[in-house]
Amino acid sequence: MPSLDVRDVTVRFAGLTALDAVSFTVRPGTVHALIGPNGAGKSTCFNVLSGVCRPAAGSVRLGEHELTGLPPHRIAGLGVARIFQNLALPPHASVEDCLLLGRHRLTRAGFLAAGLRLPSAAREDRRHRERVREIAAFVGLERQLDKPAGSLPYGQQKLAELARALCMEPRVLLLDEPVAGMTADERRRTAAVVAGVRDSLGISIVLVEHDMGVVMRLADAVTVLDFGRRIADGAPTDVQNDPAVVRAYLGGQAGPEETAS
Numbered sequence: 001m002p003s004l005d006v007r008d009v010t011v012r013f014a015g016l017t018a019l020d021a022v023s024f025t026v027r028p029g030t031v032h033a034l035i036g037p038n039g040a041g042k043s044t045c046f047n048v049l050s051g052v053c054r055p056a057a058g059s060v061r062l063g064e065h066e067l068t069g070l071p072p073h074r075i076a077g078l079g080v081a082r083i084f085q086n087l088a089l090p091p092h093a094s095v096e097d098c099l100l101l102g103r104h105r106l107t108r109a110g111f112l113a114a115g116l117r118l119p120s121a122a123r124e125d126r127r128h129r130e131r132v133r134e135i136a137a138f139v140g141l142e143r144q145l146d147k148p149a150g151s152l153p154y155g156q157q158k159l160a161e162l163a164r165a166l167c168m169e170p171r172v173l174l175l176d177e178p179v180a181g182m183t184a185d186e187r188r189r190t191a192a193v194v195a196g197v198r199d200s201l202g203i204s205i206v207l208v209e210h211d212m213g214v215v216m217r218l219a220d221a222v223t224v225l226d227f228g229r230r231i232a233d234g235a236p237t238d239v240q241n242d243p244a245v246v247r248a249y250l251g252g253q254a255g256p257e258e259t260a261s
């Protein structure tokens with residue numbers, strides 16, 4: 001797995017500098033949290049990583065690939081999968097079909113071969129369905145595959161989205177507030193699945209999350225943004241006790257340790 005290198009990324013909106021020469025490195029197979037008070041620039045940073053927003057300066061590299069300036073589908077094609085904060089599954093489709101959608105990029109058989117029901121297309125379809133079942137089992141949704149995605153409880157729908165992203169066989173996962181709106185139980189379960197994605201699949205994870213309990217439990221490294229600037233970067237406990245970080249959070253509402261759950 002390659003590392004994800006963010007170097008001196010700057011984004012400006014009219015007169016506002018949303019990201020000001022921000023740098024950090026996501027080491028392969030780690031959870032790297034991006035935190036900061038509201039408006040710090042976290043979403044803008046995700047938009048740069050996924051290609052939705054083009055920076056005015058700086059670069060993002062995944063191993064030897066330069067991602068800066070590539071459109072979102074090319075970045076996804078290089079193995080960077082993003083999961084949004086809002087639910088985005090087609091509610092009436094079965095969980096299995098939702099996960100199969102995630103494999104679209106990896107499907108070789110063209111429409112013609114599939115339409116003519118050629119044996120090669122049937123073999124490929126079987127292979128994808130097997131992988132979908134494995135991934136569903138990995139996140140604990142193997143019994144829900146036949147159900148409409150929209151009929152699942154919220155926490156399971158979020159897990160289905162995670163599973164759909166895993167179906168793309170990504171090298172980096174961008175998780176935007178994965179536990180927002182979840183019950184304590186759902187949060188624990190989701191955090192355990194995310195840790196499993198890192199530990200068993202070796203996928204690197206960039207995590208934007210306001211729940212500091214989850215950040216401190218999961219993250220191997222933390223980058224803190226405030227008003228578009230990187231104000232701290234390091235191990236979770238070091239960052240949590242960094243005076244600049246405490247000041248940034250106290251300037252807003254609560255400090256990172258006070259919002260821990």
Ligand SMILES: Nc1ncnc2c1ncn2[C@@H]1O[C@H](COP(=O)(O)OP(=O)(O)OP(=O)(O)O)[C@@H](O)[C@H]1O
Nearest residue numbers: 013014016018036037038039040041042043044045
């Ligand atoms: N499209 C845009 N046009 C103008 N300003 C923008 C745009 N997107 C973001 N901003 C501004 O850039 C700054 C950074 O916003 P961003 O959404 O990246 O912060 P954030 O850390 O994700 O905040 P939150 O935790 O509230 O989601 C904010 O001041 C925001 O108002």
